[in-house]
Amino acid sequence: MNNILTIAMPKGRIFEEAADLLRKAQYQLPPEFDESRKLILDVPNEQIRFILAKPMDVATYVEHGVADVGIAGKDVMLEEERDVYEVLDLKISECHLAVAGLPGVKITDVAPKVATKYPNVASSYFREQGEQVEIIKLNGSIELAPLIGLADRIVDIVSTGRTLQENGLVELEHICDITSRLIVNPVSYRMKDQQIDDLVERLSRIIGGV
Numbered sequence: 001m002n003n004i005l006t007i008a009m010p011k012g013r014i015f016e017e018a019a020d021l022l023r024k025a026q027y028q029l030p031p032e033f034d035e036s037r038k039l040i041l042d043v044p045n046e047q048i049r050f051i052l053a054k055p056m057d058v059a060t061y062v063e064h065g066v067a068d069v070g071i072a073g074k075d076v077m078l079e080e081e082r083d084v085y086e087v088l089d090l091k092i093s094e095c096h097l098a099v100a101g102l103p104g105v106k107i108t109d110v111a112p113k114v115a116t117k118y119p120n121v122a123s124s125y126f127r128e129q130g131e132q133v134e135i136i137k138l139n140g141s142i143e144l145a146p147l148i149g150l151a152d153r154i155v156d157i158v159s160t161g162r163t164l165q166e167n168g169l170v171e172l173e174h175i176c177d178i179t180s181r182l183i184v185n186p187v188s189y190r191m192k193d194q195q196i197d198d199l200v201e202r203l204s205r206i207i208g209g210v
């Protein structure tokens with residue numbers, strides 16, 4: 001194992017907040033970080049490499065050890081059980097998972113349809129509630145499903161509530177709060193303990209506001 005610490009960064013909406021956190025923790029970031037289309041970026045004269053992945057895939061890179069650490073939403077961690085350590089709540093990209101639907105609709109089906117990007121989270125939530133449902137997996141624009149008659153309800157991320165509101169939907173049940181987490185490959189944690197402890201400590205100081 002080499003001495004370069006590879007950090008898997010999620011592209012998309014977490015990216016900016018995560019990069020800000022690293023900058024505040026005095027990490028030097030690659031000069032072309034914000035505007036490049038490159039997917040592997042090294043920091044000159046530092047033992048750090050960044051890879052840019054889809055948010056849903058970050059834990060896959062970390063689990064397979066091609067990235068030592070990564071930043072992933074708790075929603076992703078709940079949906080796909082991964083053999084990684086979740087070491088720090090970064091308290092960024094705050095949102096929550098909720099059940100939503102059209103207001104005032106009485107569901108009479110034995111197994112109402114639930115559309116979601118999170119089939120495992122949704123299945124276990126309704127199982128715990130003792131409700132039988134049929135899960136329909138979608139990859140985005142989840143709010144469309146009840147509007148067009150594909151599903152009776154949805155399980156999705158809510159942040160400002162704007163998407164629900166503008167589509168005439170209401171939140172019915174709060175499932176859990178979501179933030180982004182720092183995740184670590186178990187072997188890397190043993191082999192690169194100093195670099196990873198340093199990262200955790202520096203980030204903790206920023207998150208804790210010290």
Ligand SMILES: Nc1ncnc2c1ncn2[C@@H]1O[C@H](COP(=O)(O)OP(=O)(O)OP(=O)(O)O)[C@@H](O)[C@H]1O
Nearest residue numbers: 011012013014055056073074075093094095157159
């Ligand atoms: N509206 C939101 N507000 C705040 N955080 C969000 C919101 N939607 C998602 N998140 C968090 O950000 C993470 C990444 O979301 P993002 O939309 O960038 O990726 P994605 O869902 O894979 O989108 P896409 O498939 O369009 O790339 C999610 O896993 C979740 O933790």
Ligand SMILES: O=P(O)(O)OC[C@H]1O[C@H](OP(=O)(O)OP(=O)(O)O)[C@H](O)[C@@H]1O
Nearest residue numbers: 140141142156157158159160161162163
């Ligand atoms: O409460 P709000 O602030 O409106 O945010 C919630 C929306 O954000 C996410 O969608 P995203 O923008 O990632 O698009 P998607 O439909 O492609 O998943 C999520 O799936 C909701 O649709």
